[in-house]
Amino acid sequence: MARPKSSQHELKRDEILDVAAQCFADRSYPAASMNDIAAACGTSKARLYHYYESKEAILFDLLDRYTQRLLAVIAQAEAAAQRRNLDDRDALHELVRGFLEEYEHSATRHVALLHDTKFLGVAQRDLIVNRQRDVVSAVTRFLRRAYPKRVTSVNQTPVTMMLFGMINWTFTWLRPGGAMSYAAFAEEVVAMLDQGLAS
Template identity: 85%
Template sequence: MARPKSSQHELKRDEILDVAARCFAQQGYLAASMNDVAAACGTSKARLYHYYDSKAAILFDLLDRYTQRLLAVIGQVEATAQRRSLDERAALHELVRAFLQEYETSATRHAALLHDTQFLGEAQRELVLDRQRDVVAAVTRFLRRAYPQRVTAANQTPVAMMLFGMINWTFTWLRPGGRLSYAQFAEEVVAMLEHGLGG
């Protein structure tokens, strides 16, 4: 009979995923080993195997949870917009703020999503990519509702990618506690959406 999981099991998994994401970001997924992750966690490789049977399993759990989290952020913004009766532009602006608030504490997870999805097995990769497509589709809907005269069927994908281009790569240059906070940068993105650089 299998031993029951302790109440701390999920908490420990979250800690492992945080550490693994840092290892993957610092060393690259291919170079980082289970030994590296275990050492960074302050535990043995044998203990790490109690939670994950491979580095690939860690990567999948990391990306599976993170893409679910991004979809949850969208759902929370939709619920907030409905509850507060926000107009479509205000709802989009809230989505930008919510994404950047999430990115502030998940930079290494986001880096793994952008760089390491390719290393998943085919079925796992497709699941993660499907969720990414769902995120893009949701943001595209927000954009079309917010700017119906500007965002059309012909240009909606480039416009959505332009927005993602502004926010997705913040993990490479925007640092918590730096001269520009994530919240301040969110307002810069909102201003750019509303007025461009000339407004």
């Protein structure tokens, strides 16, 4: 009979994922080893294997949880728009704010999503890539509703990628506690959208 998981099991997994994401960002996924992750966690490799059977299992759990979180950000923006009776443009602006609030606290996870998905096995990689596509599709819908005269079936992909280009790489230059906060940057993106896409 399998031993029941302790109530701290998921909390410990979260801590491991935080540390692993930092290791992957610092060293790169291929260069980071289970020994590196265990040492950074202040535990043994044997103890780490109690939670995860491999480095790839850690990466998959990290990306699985993170992509679910990004989909939750979209669902929260949609719910907030309905609850507050926002128009389509304000709903998009709330989504931008939601993404940047998430990115402020998950930079290393975002690095892993952008750089390390390719290291997963085929089935796991397909799942993560399909979730990424779901995120892109949802943002495209927000954009088309917000700017129906400007965002069309012809240009919707470039416009969506332009928006992601503005926000997805903030981990490379925007620092918490720096001259500009993530919240302030979100307002700059909102202003850029409104002034650049409004007819």
